[in-house]
Structure formats: C-alpha cells, structure tokens
Amino acid sequence: MMETPKLLSLDALREYRRGVISDGMDKVTGIWVCCGTGCLAWGSAGVLEAIKKHIGTISADIAVGVRCEAGGCHGQCERGPIVEITPHGWVYHKTRPQDAEKLVRFALEGDPASPTEDKNPFTAKQEKRVLSRMGKMSPTSITDYIRNDGYEALEKALGEMSPEEICRAVSSSGLRGRGGGGFKTGTKWEACRRSKSGVKYVLVNGDEGDPGAFMDRSLMEGDPHSVIEGLIIGGYAMEASDGYIYVRNEYPQAIKHLQKAIDDARELGLLGENILGTGFDFDIAICRGGGAFVCGESTALMASIEGRAGTPRVKYIRSTERGLWDKPTVLNNVETWANVPLIVRNGAEWFRDIGTEGSPGTKIFALVGKVENTGLVEVPMGTTLRRVIYDIGGGIKKKRSFKAVQTGGPSGGCLPESALDIGIDFDSLTAAGSMMGSGGMIVMDDRTCMVDVARYFIDFLVGESCGKCVPCREGVKKMSLILNDITAGRGVQGDVETLGEMARSLADTALCGLGQSAPNPVLSTIKYFREEYDEHVRDGFCRAGVCRGMFAAGISESCVGCGVCRKSCPVSAINGEVKRRHMVDKSRCIGCGSCFDLCPARAITPERRPQK
C-alpha cells in the first residue's frame, strides 16, 4: 500500500495516478464479494470471510496473486451473494461459504465455464456506464477508484476547463435530472452560476423514497466517489464552496461509505482549501434525513437540512436564486451527479451518442415485481419497455400474462400492454400518462387488481403527505376513502367520475410536485383499466381475485383432483373426490383467494359471485 500524500497540484495528482496504476495490483486477480445491502442479507459476509480464510491457508507465494475484498452492488440482489472475479469478469450467483475453495481455485487456475456478464441475459443487454465500476472494485478504496479512471474528470475540469465551459458541456450533453422531473441539468447549473452571491450550495438528493427503487442506494454504497467527484466538479462549475449530501438514515451503509470517501478525498487533497493548488475551496458534509418521503422534494429537503420540519415551500422563486439558507443552490439526484464525471471526461458528444434526442444518455431502472429477473437495469434512454421487461427481465414470473407496468414510483402511473413498445424517456412516459420518476419499474401480472394498486399508492401518499396544503392533506385522504370503499365492495355509481375530477383538481391546486403528481396512479389506472373500476362498482367483482369478498373461486376442467384447495378452504366451500374435478359452492365461498396460488394445475380462477 502506498502512503497517502497530500496532493498539492494537478501534476501531483497525475503522478499519484501513475503510481497507483503501476503498483502491480492490476496483475493481481481480484475476488470481489458483493457486500451491498441485498447481498449482505443473503449472507455475503460469511462468503467473504470464508474466502479470506481459505486464501490464508494457501502458500504465501501463491496467495499474493489473489486479493479478496468486499465489492459493490451488481444490481441483481435476488441472486446474491454475488462474487465477481476480475480481470476476467466472471460473475457467480448464489454463492455459499463452502464455495470458497472453488472460487479461489477459479481465480488462480481459471474457470473453463467462464461465466461472464454477456452470458447472463439480465446483464448482457444492458449498457453499463454509470454502473460500470460496480462490483469490480472496493467502494471504500480511493486508490481503486483512481485505478478505474476515477478523478480523471476532476483533473480535466480543474486543469483544462473554465466553470463556464463545464456548464456549457453539461448543457450541451442534454443531461436531464434523474430524480424525477427530468429538468435540464445544464439550465439549472447555468442559472446558479449566473446568480450573484458569495455563498452558493450544491446538494445531492439521496433521499430515494419511491417504493422498490434502490439505484441511488446502490451507487452511494458501491461507487461513492463517483457522486463525490461529480459534486466537486459541480461546485467548481457553479463557484460554490459547500456541498451537502442528503441521505436517508435508512441507508446506513451508504452513509458509511460516503463518509469514508469524503474523508479519503479530503486526506488526498481533493477536498478542502486550495484543491490541487488551483485556488478552489470546496468541502462536503453528509446530512442524514429521517426518511420522510416528502423530503425528496427539493424545498422540503432544504428545509430539512436547515433543521426545520421537512415541508415544501411555495416555489415562485427558484432554488438557483434562493435555495438553502436563501442562497443560490443546485440540487441534483445521486444518479445525475454520477453522470457528471462521465460527461466531463468523455465529452458531451459521447454522452449524446446513446439515448434519445430529448433524453440522451442511459438511465438506471429498478426492475421489480412479477418478472423473472429483478434488479438494477442500466439501458440507453429510448429502450422499449418490452425489451426491459422481456429481454432483460426474462418475462413474467411463472409464465403468467402481463397486465401493467408501474413506472415513476407513487407519483407515476400504470401503463398497459399496448404501451410496451414505447421507448422509455422523460417525454414519452409523461405523454402516456405516467412519468420517469427516479426509475422505479414495477411489473404486474394478471393477478394484480388495478383498483387495488391505485388504492395502495394513494394510501402510501396519505401516510407520506406532509399535510401542509389543504388539497393534498384532505384531498388525498378523501380519494383514499373512495378507493377503500370501491375495493371493499362499497363503491357507488359516480365514484369513478368523482375520483377523476378530484385527481384533476388536486393536480391543479396542490402546493408541491408530490401533491400535484399524487393523483397519477388513479388517473392512469382509470385511463387504461376503467373496466376494472366499473366491474368493482357495478358488479361487485374483482377479476384479479384480490379484493376480498368480490369474487368466488371457480374450478376449470384442468383440475386434477389433488384436493389441496379443498383442504385449504377455510369455509369448506370446495367439494370433490380424489382425482376427479372439484366444485366450488359459490354461495359459501367468501372470496378469500387462498386456494388460487395453491392449485398446482392453475385450474382455479376468480369468477363473479352469484347475484343475491
């Protein structure tokens, strides 16, 4: 290990980089055990320990050829613990401590199977740019980051570019905010740069509150320096002297790794006063959030950093004019910041090379729900939903049929099968009645009730509304009452129309972006799945078999007579002899749905209840 010097000039950084690259570590085979939050839950700490222990037992002159350390997230958490062997790029899923000997042997002697990422359909069709380093280095080592092109962009920015040029590069790259709205990052930066103030702030939004989304957590945990490098460049470009990273307290590892990265960068002289002798002063602090969804909203986030309750303010004056502590402020999402070093290093043209005209670059999606492969997916903007769900996600679980995909988190919308060939970008999703949001993508199959989905998201927002403005506080609650009525069979004629009207009024009157977008799940499900609403209200029927008591079980001819359903029925409504088709007494069936998933022949489907 090299001693950490304090780098006092750009030349010193170049010299240090040369030293890092030629330290011989590139010839050492790396065994990287993913220790992201997902893999840790699978027990990757045990795998890491077992491999290290095994390396300790082999002779020292062989052991110098391998290095085993905790790596970052691969994004395919359901397959954890994941181990990657570099430089070969071999990835192993579902490893166990007893695989240690085998993995070390592969690292030393090679693996004939050579399980590279292009052999895994989930990873083969991705375009990893922001995620390129994930899992192939130690997230807590600044030298690993530098070995993998880290801080090259900072060197270029401070050495060759003026703040104006950086803002122009970000503008012409067409980068748009990855956190939700898709506002042009360059426009924001230029507005902040033009603001006359001795004090300015640059902020990272790491509050990531959308259910199911975890790309920002993974980045902060697995490649924290990329966010920090982006932030330092942003500070230089906008002449800000302070940066804050706002991270929710539920992300302890992200906080730990970011803090380590900040400390290491400061020690090396990449943060602090007179950075690399250029006269630029900049430092970063982490601010932990309490986990309120609303704190992901920019003005609420700033209120939270200021130590006040996290509630949004009316935004007729932009944050780039008056933001944190009333000073010009730029807030970008984690993924947006991580894109900045790529743009500075490779140029705006390179960035525009992929993606769509209006939304260049790549986007990371958190693909979850009823798909075979779940996890983080980085693809060029414009990739179709079908490609993400079927080619990368491997299609619907258990070969069921696709019903909807929910994008954009609680403020997004549900899109039907007819929308599968939409190329995903900011504008196309908004046009279809959903939104990009932070990139959550929840796939739903035919066993999902769309009214219940709308109810779920509205209930989520009832719990997360800050309660400051009347429309969101009282309006979302009223929508929740209606939706809960409908899904409990108490819906009345006109409810769907009322919901639609309320949704439009709420979008028009709510104080902040969260309130304005809160009705999206309702509007989009009414738009594409109106029939299901009508069936609930008019017929008291839930075709998905989700809303309790609003359907009866029906057994088709494919019944094999195994009797599992009969035994599980809590009200003994199912009768039949072994190996003969069973029948349901629909007047007795309470519509609990417990038999559906048990049937090995998939012969049980929801049917209408007999008219009373």
Add this chain to the structure above:
Amino acid sequence: MIGVTIDGRTIAVEEGTTLLDAARSIGIKIPTLCHHDGLPPDGNCRLCAVEVDERGRKKLVSSCMYPIKSEISADTKNERVIAARRFVVQLLINRNPKAIAIGELAKEYGVVREERFALEADLCVRCGRCVRACESNGTDAIGMARAGFERYVAAPYDEAPESCVGCASCAEVCPTGKITYKDDGLIRKIWNRTFDLAVCRRCGSRYATKEQLAHIGRLGAANIAVEDIDEPRLCDKCRKAIYTAKFKTGS
C-alpha cells in the same frame, strides 16, 4: 414599476408586489384563509388561487405569495379558478363544518358537507397562522406536530410550552376560533399554563401578561427591565394618550 393586468384592468405596481396585494389595491376581492397581513405568507390553504398568464403559459398560483416580476395578466374569477376554490372549500367543510369562516365560504361557493366523507368535525384548518404568529414574536412555543392528515397544532410533546409568554397572539390570528384563552381576574389561562396579568396604572385594564412584558424586555423592544416587572406601568393606549397630550399642550 411593472404593468399587470388583473381581470382585464391594467395597473402599475412595484416589482415584487404580490398578486393578492395588487388585486386588493383595485378592489378585487380574493378569498384567503391562511393569509394574514401581519404575518409572513405561507400559501398553504390554496384558496387565493388565481390563474396567471406568463407569456402564454397559464398556471394556477397562490396570489398571496406570487411576486410580480414581469408583465403578466391574471384572472381571478374564471372557471378554472372557481373550480379550484370550490374543491378546496369542499374539503374544508367536510372536516371543519362548525368553523364559521368555512361555513361562509361554503355558502359563497355553493358546496355542502358530504356526509359520506364527513370526518370527525374539527375547528382547526391547519393554516398555521398561530404558529407563524408565535414564530414572529420570537417565542416559538407552538408548532405543527405529525404529518399529513394527522397534522395538528401543538406545543412540544403536547406539554405546557415553556417558552409561551401568554400573549395570546395565536388566538388573535386564528381564523376559526380553535385556539382560545380565558382571563379570570388577574390570571390568564392558555396552552395549559397560567399567567399573571399586568394592570395599567392609569386605566386599570389588563393589557398584557407579566411574562409577555419580560419577553419584550429581553428583546430590548421597549424599556422594560426584567427585574422590576411587577412595577405598575401604562398600557399601550394610555401611553399613547399621554404622549399625544404632551404634543397638544405644546401647540
């Protein structure tokens, strides 16, 4: 000065004037609830919504906070505006049926309480005027507790607030009468605390609490020493009367 057109009438206002003030200056009435002339605006009730046309882009804004920075036109009575206000009033009357101010608004906008969505009746509309008044006084004794639908005005930990000086500004600015206090003899009860009232040595009115005088003394706003707070003083009215009298004899 900037030209602004409101409901077809053009006037010149100083840059930064709020749309609400501009409208009021020419006699256009816009309903408000969370707004109070003596307090910083908050824009949370959404009742003062008007439609603004910013070079062709039309949007609803809270007129109490919208600063006029360029030549714009605004409509305070069109269909979209009325629908927005009716939506807000409907939600308010569902929860605050007994608040007189809300009842008047409901009548004006033609909405009635929806029994199906009638929630536990409450007088508080969560406008936060009380909290802003307390903040402006520098006492910060009350705030908003909880979030969302459960948001309510409270003292820290729902205990008697230590920093309360019993000034009753909160009750004074409350638009619905949710916050009350009781003066009984020389004692004032508010927020589960009791305060001694000071009596004017000239007219005998109970004009402030002693804690309030001490607070004003600490702020240095008036020549009040905290240690002789029990000294008989003049109330505001009498002090002004005496000063005015001096000027009268002088002329």
